[in-house]
Amino acid sequence: MGIKAVIFDLDGTLLDSIQDIADANNQMLSEYDYPLHELSAYVKWIGNGARRLVEASLPPNLRGGDSVPYIDKYQDCYKNNISNKSKIFEGMDRVLDYLTDKNIPMAIITNKPQNLTDIIVKKYFKNWSFKNVIGHSNAFPHKPNPKGALHFAKQINCDPKDILLVGDSVVDIQTAKAANMLPLGVSWGYGKPGAEDRCTVVVDQAQEIIDYIKIN
Known part of the structure; x- marks a missing residue:
């Protein structure tokens, strides 16, 4: 062989795992009163790590800034809902x-x-x-x-x-x-x-x- x-x-x-990832990130966004995204958007963003996904989901005026608090919050949300769907x-x-x-x-x-x-x-x-x-x-x-x-x-x-x-x-x-x-x-x-x-x-x-x- x-x-x-x-x-x-x-x-x-x-x-x-895409639905749990999308739900967790949308939960993070909702806690900041930021716009949420459809599943199709997360399909495009997944695959390059949490930072890239989270930054892509943020409002345009926040991209390129300090994304660490958002990443940490997303990971907390995901950890608590990692196996729902x-x-x-x-x-x-x-x-x-x-x-x-x-x-x-x-x-x-x-x-x-x-x-x-x-x-x-x-x-x-x-x-x-x-x-x-x-x-x-x-x-x-x-x-x-x-x-x-x-x-x-x-x-x-x-x-x-x-x-x-x-x-x-x-x-x-x-x-x-x-x-x-x-x-x-x-x-x-x-x-x-x-x-x-x-x-x-x-x-x-x-x-x-x-x-x-x-x-x-």
């Missing part, structure tokens, strides 16, 4: 089961803050063992910086070219390429993983991830 390990993005790849995408449990059965090491690497990532993984993914779960922190910058992906490769002593990175956005594809890993896009998330490079393979169903691993 050519693929010896798999890295997954979290939001939009493993977990359908989120759910694992259909079929992704079977993908994780398959990789577990084949003893293929798995990791999650996301731009979500590490503390929130840990809460979600404990809530939704306790039935599976991941070699590493890397969120945004001082130690690991946002994707597409490949530091987290390369750290995982070193941790399991695996050549990066033998690692598959699965994600729903251009950022994930860029991360895979920066780390010299094999990118695989998924169409059911919030981004357009094939937008930058039409040669990127994009699958439409979870079973296709298993099929892709089998032939690679």
Whole structure:
């Protein structure tokens, strides 16, 4: 088997979390009496970390200023409502089961803050063992910086070219390429993983991830 390990993005790849994220940020905005946003706006903003999402949602005259209080408030709102409506995408449990059965090491690497990532993984993914779960922190910058992906490769002593990175956005594809890993896009998330490079393979169903691993 050519693929010896798999890295997954979290939001939009493993977990359908957009409604809880939107609700939490709208709760933050409502506490400041700022205009709220439709779900479609959050679909555009998600994927580049909490700061980018929060700043995009603020009234135009506040963007570019000190956004830390708003980010902190959003994270508090999200932490308290992190699992109201989120759910694992259909079929992704079977993908994780398959990789577990084949003893293929798995990791999650996301731009979500590490503390929130840990809460979600404990809530939704306790039935599976991941070699590493890397969120945004001082130690690991946002994707597409490949530091987290390369750290995982070193941790399991695996050549990066033998690692598959699965994600729903251009950022994930860029991360895979920066780390010299094999990118695989998924169409059911919030981004357009094939937008930058039409040669990127994009699958439409979870079973296709298993099929892709089998032939690679």
